[in-house]
Amino acid sequence: MGTVTFPVVGMVGGGQLARMTHEAGIPLGIKFKLLSDTAQDSAAQVAGEVVVGDYRDLGTLRRFAQGCDVITFDHEHVPTEHLRALEADGIPVRPGPDALLHAQDKGVMRARLSELGVPAPRNRLVSDPDDVAAFAREGATGGADGFPVVLKTVRGGYDGKGVWVVRGADDPNASEPFKAGVGxxxxxxxxxxxxxxxxxxxxxxxxxxxxxxxxxxxVDGVCDTVIAPAPGLDPDTSVRAQELALRIAHELGVVGHLAVELFETADGEVLVNELAMRPHNSGHWTQDGAVTSQFANHVRAVLDLPLGDPRCRAPWTVMANVLGGDYPDMYPAYLHCMARDPQLKIHMYGKDVKPGRKVGHVNVYGDALADVRERAAHAAGYLRGTITE
Amino acid sequence: MGTVTFPVVGMVGGGQLARMTHEAGIPLGIKFKLLSDTAQDSAAQVAGEVVVGDYRDLGTLRRFAQGCDVITFDHEHVPTEHLRALEADGIPVRPGPDALLHAQDKGVMRARLSELGVPAPRNRLVSDPDDVAAFAREGATGGADGFPVVLKTVRGGYDGKGVWVVRGADDPNASEPFKAGVGxxxxxxxxxxxxxxxxxxxxxxxxxxxxxxxxxxxVDGVCDTVIAPAPGLDPDTSVRAQELALRIAHELGVVGHLAVELFETADGEVLVNELAMRPHNSGHWTQDGAVTSQFANHVRAVLDLPLGDPRCRAPWTVMANVLGGDYPDMYPAYLHCMARDPQLKIHMYGKDVKPGRKVGHVNVYGDALADVRERAAHAAGYLRGTITE
Known part of the structure; x- marks a missing residue:
């Protein structure tokens, strides 16, 4: 026997993104190694090689990285200096620390996108509530006072957390974000x-x-539904958005999956809202609706393998998130959901149900958008417990 | 928190069928527990909960079954009496021992299908080479002598092993099968x-x-290519074959996936060749070509969940097996295969390459059969090393 070079992909973080990345890596015959906070984490339940440890500890990361051919991530929380240390040890880190910083720190991201001339909401770092009022005044036009203003801590936010809307100079939200001690x-x-x-x-x-x-x-700052492709999107806007995302990936040196969350304005302009450098909720539809899923392509990218076809397999695919509701056990709901819709694709994460927590999603594809949306919404609602027929 | 009823599926056998069943079970949020001969087996590399042990030992099986909600199989080799013991312990075994016996013992299978009036090749148990000659004479018509005759050991054969073709009364193959000491x-x-x-x-x-x-x-007694659906198949024959398989599943009380391998004769008759009660090589195309894969439906069946839509997602899907060749390392071939065909679906099993061993398969789907076949054959041949451009 000669040398066999099937690589080991090390993934930091045991959430559902790692769970689904492992699932997508199985057909490739690669080895998947997980660094997870606990043995009960979503991905740790289903992966073969699991190291339980704290990703904030460099020694733990270094021991985990031994024997890995590449390190990638379920989340963006690994300290930059630790990633640089792994790179100095000779371990490929993908995406690398210089790219990942733009997904870790919204201030750095905004500054860099401004340099690149990428369309974005007007923004700047602010130092205190008075500075927030000054920022509003800078944007005041005509009779408007420049409010509302959105404040975000530059690190640590997700799913609407770490985001405040300030509706006027006296709004207590103007001081709230500064209590966290980050930018x-x-x-x-x-x-x-x-x-x-x-x-x-x-x-x-x-x-x-x-x-x-x-x-x-x-809905309430949390992704509820994703429709692929975006209905009625102007083809020029679509190409512009794709080119923008490709350009950001290139300029920032991203390796792996990059999600560019955008606002579309009434006049068809697209503005960058957020970046994520990992598989992303807005790409879950690809598991059943695209030729190659975001998870499979993320694995291929971090291994520097040729990428798979990203195109749609069906005219419409709708993803609906399953949030935790009042019922701790969603399994009995499978009977109704599967019997009602034999084409339904359920993706559950093995997580304990907590109200509002993302515990799974469903994908539905087909030819008629209204039908596909109804089926996805029904299944997600039934699993959550908000629909009972 | 109330009780959470997501079940534990226990699968006996660590081969690629278990590997792909685990992969298909991940989205359902179920727990998967594996009984594997070694920690290096195909499925053991990627599954979360692995018990290494010998399925021929009842004590091992009983300990494995503790905490499982249902037991199912990667292979048909578990002794019937052990399965009955597990059932007596209150563990659901699916398929059950009475059904599974027909996939374990070709003599039992042939006798039962005869009772049911299922079309099959003329057959009977034979006791020695003289009896083989007698069997041939019983089938002699006109000037023919009744040879060739096919001999099969009733247990233990697969992929052309345990099968002999006897071309005349003096053929040494007429005595060979009796040396194994089984029917x-x-x-x-x-x-x-x-x-x-x-x-x-x-x-x-x-x-x-x-x-x-x-x-x-x-090719050489081993499945090489599967084309879905069968090209040019008469619709009446297709329905007849499906009805036959559904009837066999019902009459034998099969739970889970049943593969009915058939001969189609020149005049459109279908004769039953073999049965397998587990996911089967002839169903691997469903991973990428059907709405619901055989693996996902096998899991749903053994859990008594409503079954998923079995229909095709593309006009044509072709599966080609990847056999071991002279090169022990297939990973470098990914570069060419993935770059040549961004829609190619590779499924590797994590097995050591041995010449002729099934170590993976590829699926290709599309609108034009000739194109789809060429792409699948090219990828399988390139991975094996028989095609080098």
């Missing part, structure tokens, strides 16, 4: 028509693929 | 036009789904 970014509150996501995958070689641009519908 | 079945050698497979999945409730009938092309 605060102010942004104009864009009066957008809808939210889109342009998702791309890029390899170290520089090969890149762009998924169809999708519409993302948020 | 020997004689069958007429059917002059078939091609081989088909009718695959169905049945739940304990009695719900069943039938996959499109496929053509299976064997």
């Amino acid at each position: 605060v970014l102010a942004e104009e509150k864009v009066d957008f028509a809808r939210e889109l996501a342009a998702n791309v995958v890029r390899s170290p070689h520089g090969q890149a693929v762009a998924y169809p641009v999708v519409e993302s519908i948020q | 020997v079945l004689a069958e007429e050698k059917v002059d078939f036009a091609r081989e088909l497979a009718a695959n169905v999945v049945r739940s304990p409730h009695g719900q069943a789904v039938a996959y499109p009938v496929v053509e299976s092309i064997q």
Whole structure:
């Protein structure tokens, strides 16, 4: 027997993104090694090689990285200096620390996108509530006072957490974000028509693929539904959004999946809202709706393998998130959901149900958008317990 | 928190069928527990909960079954009496021992299918080489002598092993099968036009789904290519084959996936060749070519969940097996294969390469059969090393 070179992909973080990345890696015959906070984490339940440990500890990371051919991530929380240390040890880290910083720190991201001339909401770092009022005044036009203003802590936010809307100078939200002791970014509150996501995958070689641009519908700051492709999207806007995402991936040196969350304004302009450098909720539809899923392409990218076809397999695919409701056990709901819709694709994460927590999603594809949306919404609602027939 | 009822599926056997069943079970949020001969087996590399032990030992099986909600199988080798013992312990075994016996013992299978009036090659158990000659004479018509005759050991054969073709009374193959010390079945050698497979999945409730009938092309007794659906198959023959498989599943009380391997004769008759009660090589195309894969439906069936839609997602899907060749390392071949065909679906099993061993398969789907076949054959040949451009 000669040498066998099937690589070991090490993934930091045991959440559902790692769970689904492992699932997508199984057909490739690669080895998957997980660094997880606990043995009960979503991905740790189903992966073969699991190291339980704290990703904030460099020694733990270094021991985990031994024997890995590449390190990638379920989340963006690994300290930059630790990633640089792993790189200095000779371990490829993908995406690398210089790219990942833009997904870790919204201030750095905004500054860099401004340099690149990428369309974005007006924004700058602010130092205190008075500075928030000054930021509002800078944006005041005509009779308007520049409010509302959106404040975000530059680190640590997700799913609407770490985000405040300030409706006037006296709004207590103007002081709230400064209590966390991290930088605060102010942004104009864009009066957008809808939210889109342009998702791309890029390899170290520089090969890149762009998924169809999708519409993302948020409820209470949490992604509720994703429609692929975005209905009625102007083809020029679609191409512009894809080119924007490809350009950001290139300029920032992203390796792996990059989600570019966008606001579409009433006049068809697209503004960058957020970046994520990992598989992303707005790409879950690809598991059943695209030729190659975001998870499979993320694995291929971090291994510098040629990327797979990102195109749609069906005219419409709708993803609906399953949030925790009042019922701790969703399994009995499978009977109704599967019997009602034999084409339904359920993706559960093995997580304990907590109200509002993302514990799974469903994908439905088909020819008629209204039908596909209804089926996805019904299944997600039934699993959550908000629909009972 | 109330009780959470997501079940534990225990699978006996660590081969690629278990590997791909685990992969298909991840989205359902179920727990998967594996009994594997070694920690290096195909499925053991990727599954979360692995017990290493010998399935021939009842004590091992009993300990494994503790905490499992149902036991199912990667292979048909677990002794019937052990399965009955597990059932007596209150563990659901699916398929159950009475059904599984027909996939374990070709003599039992042939006798039962005869009772049911299922079309089959002429056959009977034979006791020695003289009896083989007698069996041939019983089938002699006109000037023919009744040879060739096919001999099979009733247990233990697979992929052409345990099968002999006897071309005349003096052929040494007439005595060879009797050396194994197990029963020997004689069958007429059917002059078939091609081989088909009718695959169905049945739940304990009695719900069943039938996959499109496929053509299976064997090379040297090993499955080489599967085409879904079988090209040019007469619609009446297709329905007849599906009904036959559904009837066998019902009459034998099969739970889970049942593969019915068929001979199609020149005049459109279908004769049952073999049965397998587990996911089967002739169903691997469903991973990428059907709405619901055989693996997902097998899991749903053994859990008595409603079954998923078995229909095709593309006009044509072709599966080509990847056999071991002279190169022990197939990973470098990914570069060419993935770059040449961004829609190619590779499924590798994590197995050491040995010449002729099934170590993976590829699936390709599309609108034009010739194109799809060429792409699948090219990828499988390139991975094996028989095609080098």
